Amino acid sequence: MQTENLSPKESIDLIQGMINKTKNAVADSSVFFLLWGWVVFAACILQYILKNVVHYQYHYYAWGLIIIGIAGSVYLGIQKGKITKVKTYIGESIEQLWISIGITYFALYFIFIKIGYQNAFTFYILLYAIGCFVTGRLIKFSPLVLGGIGAWILAVCSAYLDYDTNILISAFAILISYIIPGYLLRMKYKKTALN
């Protein structure tokens, strides 16, 4: 790059060009959607089988699978931190949003111990919706936005259905809000990387 003879018009064009180059610098977070998507999906299906097919009393042990999600998130978060070359305000906002949602999941766990688990899935699905919708809007990725809207609809439906059906609704919600958008997001970043 030259450092001389810059006209005001060239300066403005340069500023615009550089801002555009950093605008899309939000790191690929699809791996977190896929990790949590599959962990929660597997936990839902496992709990449903344990409860309704095997008739196991402690069917909720299926949720022990979230330990894989936590360990995986910590590991991937450290790895991502090592390779991230730029920190954007949008990236930071998304990170803080998901940390808050994660803390809310745990807070709800203790709240439901007190008030009962009958409608637990409704609230968990609402949290999927908020996380996916806001992330989708911030990174301008419509599959996540649509996934979030879908999860909101499913959350309302779940309030009118029984616990066993809610387990399957939760699996479906995670499929449309995390797993499918997660794969589409990964494809989008791969395409961008190739161009």
Add this chain to the structure above:
Amino acid sequence: MFKELDPILHSQLRLAVMSMLISVKEAEFIFLKEKTNATSGNLSVQINKLKEAGYIEVKKQFSNNYPQTICKITKQGIEAFEVYFKALQTYMNPTDNLEQ
């Protein structure tokens, strides 16, 4: 009247670096190098000038046993960038100046 343009910012590479840093929280040297297509030597020199002017902070650290240089715009840098941009606008819209 046309406003004077800050000579620290009115340079292609320094302006490119500042334009990127104003829109992110912080960026690594390697990221700035990739986006500006500048050589490491030239970029280092220009980053030092911005640092000396107090427009950016430069943090050197190790990540995964590799040296890492992280650049971040300062409050003074943001203010200088805003003043520079307003001054540029006076050149782009000279009629506004005539009206004043």
